[in-house]
Amino acid sequence: MEQLLLLIFLPLAGAIITVFAGKSAKIVSTVISVASLGLALFIACNFIPNASTQFEANLPWIADLGIRFHAGIDGISMLMVLLTNLLVPIIIFSSYRHDYKNPAAFYALILFMQAGLLLVFTAMDAFLFYIGWEAALIPIYFICAFWGGKDRVRINMKFFVYTIAGSLFMLMGIIYLYLQNPAHNFDIQAFYALNLDSAQQGWIFWAFFIAFAIKMPIFPFHTWQPDTYTAAPTQGTMLLSGIMLKMGIYGVIRWLLPIVPAGVQDWSCLAIVLSIIGIVYASIIAFTQKDAKRLVAYSSIAHVGLISAGIFALNQQGMQGAMVQMLSHGINVVGLFYVLDIIFSRTKTNIIEELGGIAKSAPQLAITFLIIVLGTVALPGTNGFIGEFLLLMGVYNYGIWAATIAGLTIIFGAVYMLRMYQNVMLGKTNELTITFTDIQGTEKLVLYIICALIIILGVYPKPILHLTEASVQHLLEQVNQKLTSVK
Amino acid sequence: MENLTTQMAGVPLNHYIYLCAIIFTIGVIGVLTRRNAIVIFMSVELMLNAVNLLLTAFSVHNNDPSGQVFVFFIMALAAAEVAVGLAIIVMVYRNTKSIDINVLNRLKW
Amino acid sequence: MTIEQLIWLVPLLPLLGFVINGLGRNSLSKGLVGIIGSGVILASFIISVVIFFSLQGDTQKSHEVFLFDWISAGTLHIPLSFLIDPLSSIMLLIITGIGFLIHLYSTSYMHNDEGFGKFFSYLNLFVFFMLLLVLGSNYIVMFIGWEGVGLCSYLLIGFWYTNTAYASAAKKAFVMNRIGDLGFLLGVFLMFNFFGSVEFSKIFPQAANMLPGNNTLVLITILLFIGACGKSAQLPLFTWLPDAMAGPTPVSALIHAATMVTAGIYMIARSSVLFDLAPLTQHIIAIVGITTALIAAIIALTQTDIKKVLAYSTVSQLGYMFLGLGVGAYTGSFFHVLTHAFFKALLFLGAGSVIHAMHHEQDMRHMGGLRKKLPVTFLTMMIGTIAIAGLPPFSGFFSKDEILANAYQYSPILWGVGVLTAFLTSFYMFRMMFLTFSGNYRGTHHEESHVHESPKAMTIPLIILAILAAIGGAINIPHVFGGNEWLAHWLSPVVAQHELDLTHSTEFTLMGVSVVAAIIALLYAYTRYVKGARVPVADEAPRSALAKLSYNKFYLDEIYDFIITKPLDAFSRFFYRIIDTKFIDGIVNGLGWSTNEASKGVRLLQSGNVGFYIFMMVFGIIALLAYTFYYI
Structure with missing residues (x-):
């Protein structure tokens, strides 16, 4: 319990310290984020990979309303905690090349966001979950608003209104569940135990689904995402794509499936269809994108579509695939955005056609970028393959046509990713890229770590699969049990 | 005194209701049609007093003194209201040299 | 040892x-x-x-x-x-x-x-x-x-x-191979569903006990064959192999002639137990094989690049091998x-x-x-x-x-x-x-x-x-x-x-x-x-x-470009410019715009005329009273 509280409050305390750190904010935030990674690894080492909730903290908070500070870690949460605490130091490292104005605020916001994310991923109380959900949104709003690119005000407004609208639906759902709950509290176990009829479940499903679908994002709730990814500063984009969109997926797994299984069963067909449309649609759009950042943004929509299709297929393979893919996608997409950031900082452009021939002057960058691209296109032996393979198998168990169409991502992914790689890295050098310097210092460090993770997870994914296996199985059993009792 | 009370009790309740409705309506129409702020104030007083009278009448009818207690409260309140309202009107007059309420149309978008 | x-x-x-x-x-x-x-x-x-x-x-x-x-x-x-x-x-x-x-x-x-x-x-x-x-x-x-x-x-x-x-x-080689790979993967999924395993040693003994012409087996083998088509450069996926001659010649010798391109044949020979039970698939394989062999040979007749001749010859010979697989040899x-x-x-x-x-x-x-x-x-x-x-x-x-x-x-x-x-x-x-x-x-x-x-x-x-x-x-x-x-x-x-x-x-x-x-x-x-x-x-x-x-x-390259690449690119632009930017984003922005416009209209009610406000208030009270009297 102490470990868990420390885990959540360390970044929060770190954020406060960083605010007052002034010029040395970079160092302070690095130390704190690395310390929280260490803490997460320590917790992971002490974590027993079974279905139970461990390191549970259950403290009274707002007693009159039945709100408790109830958080804990099971296999699924553990994975998300690891993802968050792994990516935040990488993201902070990746900012070393930049000299953002007002660094104290910038790094404090990142750490504050980390705290919010950790709260989301460990909360066992719906109210606490909602607090974390919104707390994670506020820092990213400011990061995008103060350090973003051109047209950021309008884009940020869109992003914010989109997500807030989704959150409000979710809040209504939570309050409804609270009122239905005879014990009048927000505890997740009490919500699991509720006996709602299928009409009620349908409404709750939609209330939650819209919130999660916007966050992920699933077609057609996605139009905030490419704009925001393009306009946000790179670290903001990394936070959004690497960790924040996993909030939506995690929400589906933790709060949607077990609470309203009948609603999920009634509507999963639609959810899968939307996800699969998203895969094909976003991939096709990615074909002709001119801005590499926007291309990666659309590819992210395609990947997330596959993850959500795998989850709604409601079977072990799909769910386990989603677990691995959440981690893999986080690592890969952070890597991709980092490479694009490196390119942008040297050539001042991310327009694909204007680049070319970088491999000649920067072979190290070419190799690491290629490994990240291969991870993204799910080549066997990279982390992307494990996730996509299991996800496609999960979708296949749902329906062969679903898997065939979703499987197009294998082909389309290769088309747009290799097209980008070719036009950016290969070919002849031009005036922009002739003076390109190869990666050095922290750039090397970050890219090597990412590449190592891509290959290690691809060759030996067992620790990750093992970590989540029992929890996923338990979750599916819970869902099935509840489904049979409704009928 | 005793005599007066019994005599008044003899007046049917309906008459009070009609009277009060008439006075109240006069007040409402006054508020709606007049443009002089002071006249409007007086119309508002009419409306208040119509209600006061009704409260008193019902209080007697039901043998329940709490209605009359209310009337005292309303009278105190009306006095306070007049004090504040007149102060506002004075301020308005000082600023606009007029107490025509149609001049006060700045309270909009 | x-x-x-x-x-x-x-x-x-x-x-x-x-x-x-x-x-x-x-x-x-x-x-x-x-x-x-x-x-x-x-x-x-x-x-x-x-x-x-x-x-x-x-x-x-x-x-x-x-x-x-x-x-x-x-x-x-x-x-x-x-x-x-x-x-x-x-x-x-x-x-x-x-x-x-x-x-x-x-x-x-x-x-x-x-x-x-x-x-x-x-x-x-x-x-x-x-x-x-x-x-x-x-x-x-x-x-x-x-x-x-x-x-x-x-x-x-x-x-x-x-x-x-x-x-x-x-890139072309990789993408065309990927098309085949999707077929391969789907075949593997189907096999896992059908046989409960992806191990050769578990699948083949089970398959050996089945009747020829089993529909699932036919589907499995067709999917595997699509995979083989990509890797072993058969119709309609062979156009990458001649282009692959861009690589250094030893690469063409090792990868694009001797070993990698024969992987498809190896895979089918390995799964011959399954293919033997799917006569329809064998028929398809034989026809695809012989067609590829003939077309590639015809193309090779007029090529002037020494490596291109050998490349088409490779495609043609691979077609022979598929013909052999199709007829059971x-x-x-x-x-x-x-x-x-x-x-x-x-x-x-x-x-x-x-x-x-x-x-x-x-x-x-x-x-x-x-x-x-x-x-x-x-x-x-x-x-x-x-x-x-x-x-x-x-x-x-x-x-x-x-x-x-x-x-x-x-x-x-x-x-x-x-x-x-x-x-x-x-x-x-x-x-x-x-x-x-x-x-x-x-x-x-x-x-x-x-x-x-x-x-x-x-x-x-x-x-x-x-x-x-x-x-x-x-x-x-x-x-x-x-x-x-x-x-x-x-x-x-x-x-x-x-x-x-x-x-x-x-x-x-x-x-x-x-x-x-x-x-x-x-x-x-x-x-x-x-x-x-x-x-x-x-x-x-x-x-x-x-x-x-x-x-x-x-x-063939021009045809593929015309029927696949061009339409996909057109779709891409259509999806991006029309559906994403105009339609979906239009709805979202339209919601914001209509809220704005509605407020512009409604705010005119706030005329600032106190008399009007009072009138509305009285009117509202009367309306409420009327409602109370008549409906409750």
């Missing part, structure tokens, strides 16, 4: 070579890189030979070696494990044996290239993945190798990446894989030797008369050409005729087209030889003085391969010639066998017809290109309609 203890070394050594050469590509000397790169493959080859012979002496013909659990989720368990049986042991020999010769060749061929270290690391990585492909004991490990070789093919085709056309060719196809590996590797390396001598000139119109200058290359390539033309007693004759005989038994029409293709093959191969080696040199005198025979490191592999191409047929001499069909016996525990039910006289007639066809083609090529000394016309010169069709590759 038992097989189990040795086997993991076979793929590990090339991997080690990849790591060492990859990390030391800038620091190690070229000599050292060459020694490490070739040495690890030689070591693997020696171990493979040991394994092969110990398997021959072994009563147990299949060994499974478990390394570690790779993926497990629910009922799905995929171990990383190897399978050694007659089929994979022979593949090991080919991959490491020919692989070593090509590595040796490359030490000289690539010597002046600045990416020498990179080249060897990629080549080693390729061998590693290829070994994984043939050693995997389940379809998923096979798939790792399957996609891994695709990656190496991508890297090596685009080896000279500063040339945009080469980089595009690499699994051994025959595999036999052709072996002999083809010998003579096609030989021909590519020979072509490389020519290109090397000509200072990277590949157009045959600028060659001619090289026989005197390059005697070893000429002699060895001639052996290869005779072998591919199917003239006895060279290796190609035996393997090709086994396929054709089986095709005749299946359907005489297939046989007829097969013989026609053999005729075309013989013609374009001899055309290539005559254009390159006979007549007079067609370049400048200055260039001619620089033409010289290649160094030993290049000619020795040529000579070894020439010997193999000449005598390689000996491993499966049919009963007709008093042979004992050693290969068929060796593969019988793994690959389904069908006895040929033809009389000896029929067999001799069939052979006679195809040999005569090949000889006629040879003579025709001789009169045309040696006696007539004809040279192919320039690119833009007018051609007859058929020649135009052949020269422009049946316009």
Whole structure:
């Protein structure tokens, strides 16, 4: 319990310290984020990979309303905690090349966001979950608003209104569940135990689904995402794509499936269809994108579509695939955005056609970028393959046509990713890229770590699969049990 | 005194209701049609007093003194209201040299 | 040392070579890189030979070696494990044996290239993945190798990446392979659903008990065949292979002739139990195979780039192999894989030797008369050409005729087209030889003085391969010639066998017809290109309609561009500009806009006129009262 509280409050305390750190904010935030990674690894080492909730903290908070500070870690949460605490130091490292104005605020916001994310991923109380959900949104709003690119005000407004609208639906759902709950509290176990009829479940499903679908994002709730990814500063984009969109997926797994299984069963067909449309649609759009950042943004929509299709297929393979893919996608997409950031900082452009021939002057960058691209296109032996393979198998168990169409991502992914790689890295050098310097210092460090993770997870994914296996199985059993009792 | 009370009790309740409705309506129409702020104030007083009278009448009818207690409260309140309202009107007059309420149309978008 | 203890070394050594050469590509000397790169493959080859012979002496013909659990989720368990049986042991020999010769060749061929270290690391990585492909004991490990070789093919085709056309060719190869890979994956999913496992040792025994024509089996095999089409360059996915010639010539020899492109045949031969039970699929395979063989042969007739001729010839020969698979001659196809590996590797390396001598000139119109200058290359390539033309007693004759005989038994029409293709093959191969080696040199005198025979490191592999191409047929001499069909016996525990039910006289007639066809083609090529000394016309010169069709590759690339690439790009722009930006974003922005507009209208009610406010208030109260009276 102490470990868990420390885990959540360390970044929060770190954020406060960083605010007052002034010029040395970079160092302070690095130390704190690395310390929280260490803490997460320590917790992971002490974590027993079974279905139970461990390191549970259950403290009274707002007693009159039945709100408790109830958080804990099971296999699924553990994975998300690891993802968050792994990516935040990488993201902070990746900012070393930049000299953002007002660094104290910038790094404090990142750490504050980390705290919010950790709260989301460990909360066992719906109210606490909602607090974390919104707390994670506020820092990213400011990061995008103060350090973003051109047209950021309008884009940020869109992003914010989109997500807030989704959150409000979710809040209504939570309050409804609270009122239905005879014990009048927000505890997740009490919500699991509720006996709602299928009409009620349908409404709750939609209330939650819209919130999660916007966050992920699933077609057609996605139009905030490419704009925001393009306009946000790179670290903001990394936070959004690497960790924040996993909030939506995690929400589906933790709060949607077990609470309203009948609603999920009634509507999963639609959810899968939307996800699969998203895969094909976003991939096709990615074909002709001119801005590499926007291309990666659309590819992210395609990947997330596959993850959500795998989850709604409601079977072990799909769910386990989603677990691995959440981690893999986080690592890969952070890597991709980092490479694009490196390119942008040297050539001042991310327009694909204007680049070319970088491999000649920067072979190290070419190799690491290629490994990240291969991870993204799910080549066997990279982390992307494990996730996509299991996800496609999960979708296949749902329906062969679903898997065939979703499987197009294998082909389309290769088309747009290799097209980008070719036009950016290969070919002849031009005036922009002739003076390109190869990666050095922290750039090397970050890219090597990412590449190592891509290959290690691809060759030996067992620790990750093992970590989540029992929890996923338990979750599916819970869902099935509840489904049979409704009928 | 005793005599007066019994005599008044003899007046049917309906008459009070009609009277009060008439006075109240006069007040409402006054508020709606007049443009002089002071006249409007007086119309508002009419409306208040119509209600006061009704409260008193019902209080007697039901043998329940709490209605009359209310009337005292309303009278105190009306006095306070007049004090504040007149102060506002004075301020308005000082600023606009007029107490025509149609001049006060700045309270909009 | 038992097989189990040795086997993991076979793929590990090339991997080690990849790591060492990859990390030391800038620091190690070229000599050292060459020694490490070739040495690890030689070591693997020696171990493979040991394994092969110990398997021959072994009563147990299949060994499974478990390394570690790779993926497990629910009922799905995929171990990383190897399978050694007659089929994979022979593949090991080919991959490491020919692989070593090509590595040796490359030490000289690539010597002046600045990416020498990179080249060897990629080549080693390729061998590693290829070994994984043939050693995997389940379809998923096979798939790792399957996609891994695709990656190496991508890297090596685009080896000279500063040339945009080469980089595009690499991308095309990868994407087309991926189309097949999706089919493969779906087939694997279906198999997992149907058999509950992806292990060969669990699937095949179950399948053996099923009835032929089972619908699921037909679907599985068709999906697997789509995978094979991508990797082994069959219609409609073959256009990547000719473009893949952008890579260095040793790569074309190793990857795009001898090993990777035969992976599809290996996979189908491995799954022959399933394919045997799906007659519909076999039918499709035979037709696709023969069509590919014919079309590729027609295209090869008019090509002027020496490597393009060989590339289309490879596609055509692969078509033969698929024809063999389709008509049930699994051994025959595999036999052709072996002999083809010998003579096609030989021909590519020979072509490389020519290109090397000509200072990277590949157009045959600028060659001619090289026989005197390059005697070893000429002699060895001639052996290869005779072998591919199917003239006895060279290796190609035996393997090709086994396929054709089986095709005749299946359907005489297939046989007829097969013989026609053999005729075309013989013609374009001899055309290539005559254009390159006979007549007079067609370049400048200055260039001619620089033409010289290649160094030993290049000619020795040529000579070894020439010997193999000449005598390689000996491993499966049919009963007709008093042979004992050693290969068929060796593969019988793994690959389904069908006895040929033809009389000896029929067999001799069939052979006679195809040999005569090949000889006629040879003579025709001789009169045309040696006696007539004809040279192919320039690119833009007018051609007859058929020649135009052949020269422009049946316009397949243009057709694909028109029906797939263009519409997808148009869709892409439509989705992005219209649906995303206008429609969905329009709805979202429209919501914001309409809120704005509505508020603009409603705010006019706030006129600021106090009298009006009071009036509205009174009106509201009266309305409420009325409502209360009448409805409650």
